[in-house]
Amino acid sequence: MSYIHQSDPELFSILNREIAREESTLELIASENFTSPAILEMAGGVMTNKYAEGYPGKRYYGGCEFVDEAEDLARDRLKTLFNCEYVNVQPHSGSQANMATLMTFLSPGETVMGLDLSHGGHLTHGSPVNFSGKLYNFISYRVSKQTGRVDFDEVYQLAKEHKPKLIICGGSAYPRFIEFEQFKDIAEKVGAYLMADIAHPAGLVAAGIHPSPMPHCDVVTSTTHKTLRGPRGGIIMMGKDFENIWGRVAPKSGRTKNVSELLDSTVMPGIQGGPLMHIIAAKAIAFGEALKPAFKIYAKNVVENAQYMAELLLNLDYKLVSDGTDTHVILIDLTNKNITGKKAENALGLAGITVNKNMVPFDEKSPFVTSGIRVGTPAVTTRGMGKNEIEKIVKWIDKSLKSCEDELTLQEIKSDVATLCDAFPIYPHLNH
Numbered sequence: 001m002s003y004i005h006q007s008d009p010e011l012f013s014i015l016n017r018e019i020a021r022e023e024s025t026l027e028l029i030a031s032e033n034f035t036s037p038a039i040l041e042m043a044g045g046v047m048t049n050k051y052a053e054g055y056p057g058k059r060y061y062g063g064c065e066f067v068d069e070a071e072d073l074a075r076d077r078l079k080t081l082f083n084c085e086y087v088n089v090q091p092h093s094g095s096q097a098n099m100a101t102l103m104t105f106l107s108p109g110e111t112v113m114g115l116d117l118s119h120g121g122h123l124t125h126g127s128p129v130n131f132s133g134k135l136y137n138f139i140s141y142r143v144s145k146q147t148g149r150v151d152f153d154e155v156y157q158l159a160k161e162h163k164p165k166l167i168i169c170g171g172s173a174y175p176r177f178i179e180f181e182q183f184k185d186i187a188e189k190v191g192a193y194l195m196a197d198i199a200h201p202a203g204l205v206a207a208g209i210h211p212s213p214m215p216h217c218d219v220v221t222s223t224t225h226k227t228l229r230g231p232r233g234g235i236i237m238m239g240k241d242f243e244n245i246w247g248r249v250a251p252k253s254g255r256t257k258n259v260s261e262l263l264d265s266t267v268m269p270g271i272q273g274g275p276l277m278h279i280i281a282a283k284a285i286a287f288g289e290a291l292k293p294a295f296k297i298y299a300k301n302v303v304e305n306a307q308y309m310a311e312l313l314l315n316l317d318y319k320l321v322s323d324g325t326d327t328h329v330i331l332i333d334l335t336n337k338n339i340t341g342k343k344a345e346n347a348l349g350l351a352g353i354t355v356n357k358n359m360v361p362f363d364e365k366s367p368f369v370t371s372g373i374r375v376g377t378p379a380v381t382t383r384g385m386g387k388n389e390i391e392k393i394v395k396w397i398d399k400s401l402k403s404c405e406d407e408l409t410l411q412e413i414k415s416d417v418a419t420l421c422d423a424f425p426i427y428p429h430l431n432h
């Protein structure tokens with residue numbers, strides 16, 4: 001008998017309906033995944049009870065001996081996974097990892113460059129409604145209309161003109177490898193720090209499928225819950241020789257601490273209080289899982305599934321931003337299909353296929369309507385789905401979009417989707 005059932009039947013019912021939804025529908029949101037049962041157990045475990053402000057060995061609370069061990073393990077495993085020397089595993093989310101990093105490297109009002117949100121960037125890369133756009137002078141670069149890839153001529157022109165103190169590379173809807181070397185070249189020419197946000201491809205980087213930012217970027221942030229398949233959370237990393245960064249670009253900054261101490265203190269006490277120790281311990285499990293050979297196979301399958309899906313969609317005359325993908329993300333421009341992103345998201349939802357509407361570069365529609373949808377393969381690949389299932393999924397996507405007004409057809413697809421999902425259970429141990 002479940003404790004939740006006994007103490008709160010209302011929430012028990014909500015939880016079970018969510019379990020059933022996850023089990024019986026196809027999750028194609030590129031930023032979502034299913035953690036292992038071990039990670040779920042740790043994230044729901046007793047470490048949620050512990051206050052541990054500070055860092056291992058230097059806490060403001062007693063009784064931290066075991067959470068210290070968990071955080072040390074998380075840090076050591078993360079360093080091995082990404083081959084880096086500095087890590088902070090405490091940010092509660094990707095946004096907080098970015099906030100701490102920007103607040104460490106920049107003073108309010110200083111100039112930063114990031115990928116435009118409607119061209120695949122993230123809110124924290126300078127959106128005017130986000131702290132980043134409010135605190136800093138963000139200059140957005142875009143992708144090229146022809147190629148759908150970052151327009152490096154524009155990046156260089158803007159960098160020369162605006163002399164940013166920091167350039168962010170990476171984004172939320174960029175289907176191609178992040179071009180760390182090209183960004184590094186420009187950052188060096190204009191004397192800017194280079195920050196990579198690898199929230200999306202982190203698992204692919206860990207598996208060696210996506211190039212690593214470490215040799216090129218001064219500082220790297222990520223989430224832990226997308227392709228990396230951990231619990232929700234953020235991390236900050238720096239590669240080798242990081243202590244030289246501060247002196248190299250801002251020798252007269254007057255700061256007395258080195259950059260790793262500054263980053264640690266911006267996370268706590270700068271923007272956070274007590275770390276989520278249950279999540280940090282769950283991150284340690286995720287990093288341990290990602291270090292195993294099976295994770296490399298998983299990441300390879302994620303990309304193979306995405307590339308196969310892209311190929312099938314192209315055959316059906318779907319327009320893909322950048323004409324395909326190197327990663328887990330596909331950005332579909334629906335303008336030639338005469339359906340908005342909003343309508344497509346809705347129709348697919350009724351058919352049991354979860355995606356998100358997404359702006360496409362140079363979109364003429366608002367962010368609430370959009371001309372595109374973003375799809376991704378991390379979650380279906382975790383379920384063990386491969387090429388056969390991808391073929392079915394693409395057929396269902398196409399049929400749903402063609403039948404977006406036809407509720408009966410959408411319901412039929414939903415039932416076929418559920419039958420497929422039954423054969424690929426996610427959490428057989430959970431009742432629903």
Ligand SMILES: Cc1ncc(COP(=O)(O)O)c(C=O)c1O
Pocket residue numbers: 031092093094095096098121122124170171172197198199200223233234
């Ligand atoms: C590139 C990028 N950075 C940062 C974030 C923020 O992560 P979170 O939602 O954990 O704050 C996301 C999340 O979508 C992202 O895609």
